Amino acid sequence: MKILVCISHVPDTTSKINFTSDHSAFDSNGIQFVINPNDEFGLTKAVQLKEAQGGSITVLTVGDASTEPTLRKALAIGADEAIRVNAEAKDSFQVAAEIADVVKNGDYNLIICGKESIDYNGQAVPTMVAAICNLPIVNACMGLNLDGEEATMIREIEGGKETVKASLPVVLGGQKGLVEENELRIPNMRGIMSARTKPLQVKEPIGAAPKSSHTHFEKPPAKADVKLVEAGQEKELVQLLHTEAKVI
């Protein structure tokens, strides 16, 4: 079993988001970067599969050298090798095309991405990889079982879930549920030590061109001050919601 886990290197969830003064880019000053939360579920699932049935795990990111600590962390959690495609991530299509090239040349049985990265929220990479490679795709995947060449997956749908089957190789967009929150692996000392010597290959990009560009960034408009209603005056709140806000 060869598993490829695609990792997005994103601002820590507690980050205050700022943009450069000319509004042209995200201001990464003082930002801590982490493994994208949705990708952590996929990485842990890969480690569990490897422990249960053997195999190897490759982690992959498309990014410049500053993303390497994030890849090392994934190695410390249990991946065997890492690939960094040496290109600045510009849009979902470009990233997916670079990942697809690794997939086509790698003989992977399972390709796990996160369903969405929490920076540009494109929600597109896993499906685009599958489309380029002509592989089955299950996004918002919250359960995976393998039986030989057949994968049974649970995906989230509005108001419930659907069980689907496909033959390997498949591409997944993972999320919480793929493993439970309390199963998530964090690096231990031994993992951190061994991660230092695990292979991290830098691959030159195929040079896929992005199909869109971000021309301007702004923050959402600030909220006006909260209108406080005294406890005990719930009727007044309901009136405000009815007549002023007109939402009930």
Added chain:
Amino acid sequence: MSVLVFAENWDGKFKNPSFEAVSYGKAVADKAGTDLIAVTFGNLEDDASVLGKYGANKVVHVSDAGAFDAHLYGNSLKDLANGLSAKVVVVSQSNNGKMLSSFLAVAWEAGMISNVVEAPESVAPIKVKKKVFSSKGIATVESSEERVVLALASNSFGAHEAATDAAVESGSTSGEAKTQSVEVDRATGQITLSEAEVVVSAGRGLKGPENWGMVEELAGLLGAATACSKPVSDVGWRPHTEHVGQTGKAIAPNLYIAIGISGAIQHLAGVSSSKVIVVVNSDPEAPFFKAADYGIVGDAFDVVPRLIEAVKELKG
């Protein structure tokens, strides 16, 4: 040229996100000075011509579609888009919609902009605003391709009536599915979080799962869906599907009522697009009050029952 909108239906019924997508498509078509064609897949219970009410000039009904699969739906939609000389395809970001829009963008060799929240500023080239950094930012994105797939964040644009007479034609699928649906497990008759206009949500302040009766009662009275903070679903007080926030669902209802939730930055990231936010919290310093429109500082166990009575009175 034309603008195409994929109007999703659930078990043959159109829902608010379907109409919202059509309304959005109408805004794009108007801006481009062209017609809007709606496409819907699968057996219908509703009359497909209802999409005309929101601005579709024509509806193509592909009744033989079967269960969703990205390859099957994506390749079929690509052929329809080519056949109808579309330049823009609008898809609402449901679970299926997220896969469909991304697949189509590759298959149709189009650009794609997801998470869009407003009508485009321009249509040649397409330039439009989208939410980024889990609603902590708004980016203007320009497509370098002539063909574009626009994936619409739900509850961002709203459904607007624009009476048009839509003729219904039938279409067919092309290509094959690569996944096979085995079982669907869905509560019927419930309002789902993604379509809900009102959401009542509660957090660790409620102390235990046995106290959710009042949350459900309030939600029932308001025709609302229920939601919760992450730790509440982590410990199993509520199902994972109710978890909202940066690592759960991002929602944008008209009204979000947060009870006993502190308002951590990760929670806010998933709910800050709500049009009106009401916070009930016993701690006047709770960060959520800074993101709220209305608030009551008080014990949820006193406030919520009185709120229920007040809503009952209003609804008569």
